[in-house]
Amino acid sequence: MRVSREKFAENREKIMQVAGVLFREKGFDGIGVAEIMKAAGMTHGGFYGHFESKEDLALEVSRALIERVKIRWNEITASAPGQPLDALLNHYLSRCSVDDPGGSCVFASLAQEVSRSRGPMRETFNDGLSMLVDILSGIVPGETPEERRAKGFTTLSAMMGAVVLARAVESRELSDSFLYTTRDALSLANRVDG
Numbered sequence: 001m002r003v004s005r006e007k008f009a010e011n012r013e014k015i016m017q018v019a020g021v022l023f024r025e026k027g028f029d030g031i032g033v034a035e036i037m038k039a040a041g042m043t044h045g046g047f048y049g050h051f052e053s054k055e056d057l058a059l060e061v062s063r064a065l066i067e068r069v070k071i072r073w074n075e076i077t078a079s080a081p082g083q084p085l086d087a088l089l090n091h092y093l094s095r096c097s098v099d100d101p102g103g104s105c106v107f108a109s110l111a112q113e114v115s116r117s118r119g120p121m122r123e124t125f126n127d128g129l130s131m132l133v134d135i136l137s138g139i140v141p142g143e144t145p146e147e148r149r150a151k152g153f154t155t156l157s158a159m160m161g162a163v164v165l166a167r168a169v170e171s172r173e174l175s176d177s178f179l180y181t182t183r184d185a186l187s188l189a190n191r192v193d194g
Contacts, residue, residue, distance in 0.1 A: 066128035
């Protein structure tokens, strides 16, 4: 039975959404095509009508998730014109980022796996991380573009590192300390300079 173009597109989007959650929860290597398709409510055989390989799916999903991060970060900063960095820090350095890896930052969830890859996946993450540095460079204080860019790098590194470490520990108290001391330190450092 042939499916309409609309249904085909809907199925493809469903596969990408499900894969996006599962990849962030379990990693690229921690989930197979059969599991993704089952979670999407489709048959394993139907996968290859949409994607050439699991790697192809992972790349497309990563690009889509990175675009969503860009849109979300721009929305957050635009919604708080007086304190865009604080708004972003409060959003990113939160329990939600730790407790829901399947629904949170693609970079914090998959950077370690991507660090072992080559080619288009690595380039996609390079471009995405550079884009986040650009967003941060536009909202941190500094006298020169170079100073603001350097602060963008250090701010992003601290934010993502705090989330990764907060996820890695079992103690809720220690996890919260990684999140909230990093948030407060970044906020204070950027207020003092501003």
